[in-house]
Amino acid sequence: MFEDVLSFIEAHERFLISGHVKPDGDCLGTEVALYHFLRQMGKKVRILNADPLERSLDFLGDDTPFEVHQRGQSLPEHDVHCLVDCSTLGRTGSVGQAAEGLSGVEYMVVDHHVGSDLGDGDILLWNPEAPSCGCLVYDLYRTAGAPLTPEAAEGIFVSIVADTGWFQYSNTTDEALAIAANLVSVGVKPHLIYNRLYRRNPREQIQLLGEALGHVRFEEDGRLAICPLPRSFMAKAESGGFNTDEILDQCRSVEGVEIVALLKEILDGKVKISLRSSDRYDVDDIAREFGGGGHKKASGAELPGPLSEAVQALEERCRERLRD
Ligand SMILES: [Mn+2]
The missing domain is CATH 3.10.310.30 (Diaminopimelate Epimerase; Chain A, domain 1)
Known part of the structure; x- marks a missing residue:
């Protein structure tokens, strides 16, 4: 699967990344990691979501440009539309509505939900056993031999802690922990991420x-x-x-x-x-x-x-x- 996805990426030039409405930590963290991966591959990339970053996750936008789609606005030119943490345009809100009827676009699904092989994807980075979508992008970096930048490592870490509930849920596999350990070894600071996520609430x-x-x-x-x-x-x-x-x-x-x-x-x-x-x-x-x-x-x-x-x-x- 990873080799196929890599060849697919190599064969295309302009990528648009969108996640589901009300994007959570897995969705946004994965978008960050995927954005920097595609940039490393020399691609033109933009992230465009129907909803803005929620307050607790706003730090993910410090080093990665997130754009918010305005209802009715046409989409930037793209050859590939990556759907993250979902598998249908219908889940991307106003972005999906703007994409309706566009021709010549291929869809790449990056997801771990059951049944996402039946979505809109022409190519799938999909595994329903993956603890988070970020883990799939992590494997993409490994397959390509691409170095993890600090932003990408942080994005993948956020995706894992979001979807495993900080290693509480039953999807906390040895793989999830091994990836997290590796991310810490390249500089991710879990306590700082925890503080940003959970200790900045309004009164x-x-x-x-x-x-x-x-x-x-x-x-x-x-x-x-x-x-x-x-x-x-x-x-x-x-x-x-x-x-x-x-x-x-x-x-x-x-x-x-x-x-x-x-x-x-x-x-x-x-x-x-x-x-x-x-x-x-x-x-x-x-x-x-x-x-x-x-x-x-x-x-x-x-x-x-x-x-x-x-x-x-x-x-x-x-x-x-x-x-x-
Ligand atoms: Mn998820």
Whole structure:
């Protein structure tokens, strides 16, 4: 796979890199590493995402140019469009809409989600077993014998810690740790990255977390934690830059919890759901029933709403799963 991807890259000139909407640490860190790899290969490269870097990840933009696509804006000229941490143009928001109907462009998918071989990719850098997308780009550097620049090493490290939850999740393989060790040996400083990621929160963060936790309830003898967040809360959370993943972590910290379901009422009354599970359960198929998907133990979907109906439907499905 890596050799094929390398020959593909060599045969093309202008690359556009885009990630999924609301890009996370894996998506952005991988974009950084891929950007510098392609630059080393002498390619013309631009990163263009539908959404800006969120506050905790803004440092990734210090040495790498991230551009934010404005709805309706046409895309810069490119021969290859790299889709990162996703596999379809549909996941790239307004970028994907602007790409519709373009001819003469090939798509390179850099992803580790199940089923991404069925996406828009003409060529795939894809392995559903990879701990993060950054690990795939790391292997690309190794295959090419290309030196890891400090920016690329930092990007790959961020991608790994984002998707393994700082080596807590079951995808913390020996490979993930070995790559991380190598990145530290070339100069990555984990404690500085941790501080940048998690110790620069605005003060409102702690108030919003307290308020959010007030919406949590436990069902099925405490095996299901469910947290519905109404629009009124989400409006405050969005303007305060509150990261709702914190709620998931708090719920998972409770003994006996097997499935965590977070429901967020977003714009237009739609409801975004995030599911997390313990080793014993697969929540990806639940998310898929609702038209979403992701990983076995971390998945999500979007429901039409209203919130009360979404809660009812999802809760029922999670309860069934826990009784299987
Ligand atoms: Mn990922």
